[in-house]
Amino acid sequence: MSSNLPRPLVAASSNASPIRLAMLGSSSGNGHPYSWSAMFNGYDREVMPPHHPFVGALAYLNKQPSATLTIPGAKVTHVCCQGDGGFEAEDVARFASIPTIVEKPTDVIGAVDAVIIATDFGGDHAARAQPFVEAGLPVFIDKPLTDNAPDLKIFMDWVASGKPIMSSSCMRYTKEFAPYRHSTHDLGELRFVNITTAKSWERYGIHALEAIYPILGPGFLTAQNTGTLDRNVVHLTHRRGVDVIVVANKDMYGGFGCLQLCGTAGKAQTAYSDTFFAFKTQLEAFIDYLRTGVRPFPFSETVELMQLVIAGIRSREQGGRVVPLAEILQA
Numbered sequence: 549m550s551s552n553l554p555r556p557l558v559a560a561s562s563n564a565s566p567i568r569l570a571m572l573g574s575s576s577g578n579g580h581p582y583s584w585s586a587m588f589n590g591y592d593r594e595v596m597p598p599h600h601p602f603v604g605a606l607a608y609l610n611k612q613p614s615a616t617l618t619i620p621g622a623k624v625t626h627v628c629c630q631g632d633g634g635f636e637a638e639d640v641a642r643f644a645s646i647p648t649i650v651e652k653p654t655d656v657i658g659a660v661d662a663v664i665i666a667t668d669f670g671g672d673h674a675a676r677a678q679p680f681v682e683a684g685l686p687v688f689i690d691k692p693l694t695d696n697a698p699d700l701k702i703f704m705d706w707v708a709s710g711k712p713i714m715s716s717s718c719m720r721y722t723k724e725f726a727p728y729r730h731s732t733h734d735l736g737e738l739r740f741v742n743i744t745t746a747k748s749w750e751r752y753g754i755h756a757l758e759a760i761y762p763i764l765g766p767g768f769l770t771a772q773n774t775g776t777l778d779r780n781v782v783h784l785t786h787r788r789g790v791d792v793i794v795v796a797n798k799d800m801y802g803g804f805g806c807l808q809l810c811g812t813a814g815k816a817q818t819a820y821s822d823t824f825f826a827f828k829t830q831l832e833a834f835i836d837y838l839r840t841g842v843r844p845f846p847f848s849e850t851v852e853l854m855q856l857v858i859a860g861i862r863s864r865e866q867g868g869r870v871v872p873l874a875e876i877l878q879a
Contacts, residue, residue, distance in 0.1 A: 574633025736813025
């Protein structure tokens with residue numbers, strides 16, 4: 549019976565022997581290799597100049613007291629920034645005091661306890677993850693896990709065979725939305741939910757989707773994207789009788805993370821604001837998974853979220869067709 553109990557994915561760590569992490573990849577407009585590494589290692593405030601393209605990350609890092617900046621018991625020990633991010637691993641290493649720079653991502657196999665794939669282009673995540681999955685290393689993959697059905701099936705097969713893979717958006721952990729993740733009973737039965745995001749549906753739609761998923765729970769039925777590549781307007785239906793509208797607009801940076809909930813007895817509006825809290829809590833969840841072997845949420849939720857991402861793409865490409873989620877994983 550005990551053999552079925554979760555077990556730690558890495559050996560117990562201490563301050564003297566922290567979990568060793570590799571920070572891998574780079575993608576355009578994504579500063580996670582900098583900010584996420586800083587949340588484990590700390591950072592040099594003089595290294596990233598004010599004109600750096602990821603000055604936004606520096607702004608939220610600079611607000612944090614040094615005593616609460618980092619996640620204890622884990623360190624980024626290796627970095628490789630292959631990709632189109634436009635920055636070098638040497639810069640990230642200098643910024644976050646990462647001791648080892650590797651030429652190829654696979655060079656970290658045998659030298660670390662887990663890897664973080666810090667890119668947000670879902671189309672190449674399966675290929676990026678494969679060597680580490682095959683090596684038995686736990687992998688955290690930035691959102692979205694994938695943007696296509698064939699790769700989603702690959703990830704599902706890996707997880708079904710016991711491979712330790714986790715992926716999430718930081719929006720699952722936003723403190724501003726926490727009250728509604730716990731309860732919406734005071735709103736009655738939810739009937740309409742609206743949430744917004746900037747950038748593309750392919751890369752940022754998951755932020756909006758994962759923000760509302762813990763509120764509504766599993767049971768999404770259909771997706772219909774009546775927008776365009778730059779202005780996605782996606783209508784989702786849920787088995788609870790809720791209509792959901794997600795807007796992902798290319799340059800709507802001022803409207804990122806605005807949430808509206810309307811029910812039969814009340815309504816609520818709020819907006820995401822604390823980026824540092826959401827990212828740090830997300831990474832803490834991965835470290836807890838490494839230490840305990842217990843997933844912070846079922847992988848089936850990630851599967852349903854990816855079905856939504858894929859259905860939104862498919863609907864837009866097919867002229868706004870209503871796409872049942874059930875068809876995404878059909879052969």
